[in-house]
Amino acid sequence: MLGWLKEKFVGWLTEEDASAVPICDFDRLSRALRPADVILVEGNTRLSQFIKNITKSPWTHSALYVGRLCEMGDSVLRQQLQRHYQGSPNEPLIIEGLIGQGIIVAPLSKYRGVNLRVCQPRGLSTDDACHVLRFAAHHLGVPYDIRQLFDLARWIARRSWLPRRLGSSLFDINTSLSERTICSTLIAAAFESVRFPVLPVVRRSEDGALCFYPRNTRLCTPRDFDYSPYFDNVKFSVVALDDTGAYRYLPWDKHGAICNDEHECLMPESARDTALFYDIKDDGISQHALKARRSRVRCRTRKHKVVLGVTKT
Numbered sequence: 001m002l003g004w005l006k007e008k009f010v011g012w013l014t015e016e017d018a019s020a021v022p023i024c025d026f027d028r029l030s031r032a033l034r035p036a037d038v039i040l041v042e043g044n045t046r047l048s049q050f051i052k053n054i055t056k057s058p059w060t061h062s063a064l065y066v067g068r069l070c071e072m073g074d075s076v077l078r079q080q081l082q083r084h085y086q087g088s089p090n091e092p093l094i095i096e097g098l099i100g101q102g103i104i105v106a107p108l109s110k111y112r113g114v115n116l117r118v119c120q121p122r123g124l125s126t127d128d129a130c131h132v133l134r135f136a137a138h139h140l141g142v143p144y145d146i147r148q149l150f151d152l153a154r155w156i157a158r159r160s161w162l163p164r165r166l167g168s169s170l171f172d173i174n175t176s177l178s179e180r181t182i183c184s185t186l187i188a189a190a191f192e193s194v195r196f197p198v199l200p201v202v203r204r205s206e207d208g209a210l211c212f213y214p215r216n217t218r219l220c221t222p223r224d225f226d227y228s229p230y231f232d233n234v235k236f237s238v239v240a241l242d243d244t245g246a247y248r249y250l251p252w253d254k255h256g257a258i259c260n261d262e263h264e265c266l267m268p269e270s271a272r273d274t275a276l277f278y279d280i281k282d283d284g285i286s287q288h289a290l291k292a293r294r295s296r297v298r299c300r301t302r303k304h305k306v307v308l309g310v311t312k313t
Contacts, residue, residue: 014099017044021238026112028236030092033108033118036129037065037234038187038225039094042115047099054153057223059117062184063096064136065108074130080137081105095136097183102143103136118234119225121196128194135190145169145180148218152182155219170218188220198231199224 033039041061042048048060069089072078085093085105092108124132151168177189188198192214199220201213225231259265 014045014047022113022115023238024116025236025238026116029116029118029234030108032234032236033065033067033092034120034129035065035067036121036124036132038119038121038231039063039065039108039111040117040119040222040226041111044114050153051221054156055221055223057221057226058115059222059226061096062187062222062225063094063106063111064133064187064190065118066093066095066105066133066137068092074134077130077134077137080134080140084140095133095140095186097142097144097181097186099144099146099149102141103139103181103186105137105140117226119228119231120234121191122230122232124194124196128196131194132190132196135193136186139177139181139186142178142186143180145182145185148180148182148185152219152221156221170216184220184222184224185217188215188217188224192217196230198228 039062040059041063042058043051043060051060052058066072066077066081068091069078069081069085072081081093087107093105094108095103095105097103121129148169151170155168155170177186181189191198195214197212197214199215201215203211203213205211226233255267257265257267
């Protein structure tokens with residue numbers, strides 16, 4: 001019974017909503033990837049929304065890029081990956097931790113159509129990159145630590161009805177990652193294994209010398225790789241702006257619509273004489289604006305303030 005409830009709860013958390021149009025170019029981004037790069041994912045599940053609210057960051061998941069099996073010179077690493085992945089050797093692969101699945105190896109293509117960002121460790125040597133990948137591959141098959149996820153949320157939240165350290169699993173530094181872990185913890189621990197910093201604790205001694213301390217990897221979240229000064233962010237927009245003035249040719253809506261998000265837009269008074277509130281479904285913004293103009297409009301103006309509503313015509 002307990003297992004059934006856990007399975008239903010995990011299924012509810014990981015149920016996906018409709019994805020927005022991604023603002024990154026997946027093909028260009030995937031060509032720029034190098035082994036040991038960290039890929040940040042903006043998820044669209046209930047769990048992702050929970051993580052966004054807690055961390056105040058759009059990045060809800062992290063994965064480690066390992067490359068293609070056919071191009072992998074490390075035979076030990078290749079054998080570790082082949083035990084957990086039986087797909088095409090030409091497929092670019094990642095190692096990630098997923099709730100309900102644990103630490104797995106998966107094709108990068110699963111995240112086509114999702115907003116991504118690549119964080120490349122600056123100056124990481126080839127040997128250390130190989131060690132990072134081996135460290136992560138060694139933990140393939142390890143279960144996902146749901147408790148750590150919620151303890152981490154309690155630690156980040158400023159207000160909690162429980163003391164943040166009370167009964168928390170985050171501060172037992174003797175706990176092995178081979179028991180349970182989450183995506184960002186595993187990747188942070190892999191980089192720590194070669195003494196590559198993510199967000200280290202930096203202190204200055206009385207004589208003015210700096211001293212670096214490794215941060216507890218169980219406190220690491222996906223946003224930390226984005227904030228880290230030791231990782232270079234790689235971003236490719238869905239419409240390139242490589243040439244001077246190229247932004248002038250972006251496909252902006254021609255009717256003046258302004259959007260709060262991908263589902264909710266309005267027409268300001270400066271664009272037309274009445275305000276229009278409408279939902280975007282599967283067509284262009286301008287087409288829905290014109291359809292909604294004929295079907296439902298009601299507004300009243302009080303000292304330059306527009307009150308929006310819906311009524312039948």
